[in-house]
Amino acid sequence: MRSITIHNLDDNLDTLIRGEAKSWGLSLNKTIKRLLEQSLGITHKYRRKSDFSEFFGLWTKKDAEEFDRAVRDFEKIDREDWK
DSSP: OOOOOOOSOOHHHHHHHHHHHHHHTOOHHHHHHHHHHHHTTOOOTTOOSSSSHHHHOOOOHHHHHHHHHHHGGGGOOOGGGGO
């Protein structure tokens, strides 16, 4: 694989990239690769499906399981409530 260097990066752009890296929980290198892939329309390996996850972040498997456990009772129907 090849490497590139970007000189004289604007402070505002640097701040935005670092913010994305922090919100995605990725290194700067992986974040920049992801941003380049997105800008070029390349489907990247980080996105699971088109579900607007880029607006909400990604859950780990543990997070999803914890959420499912927490809302499991919402799937139960109490017939007495409908009389």
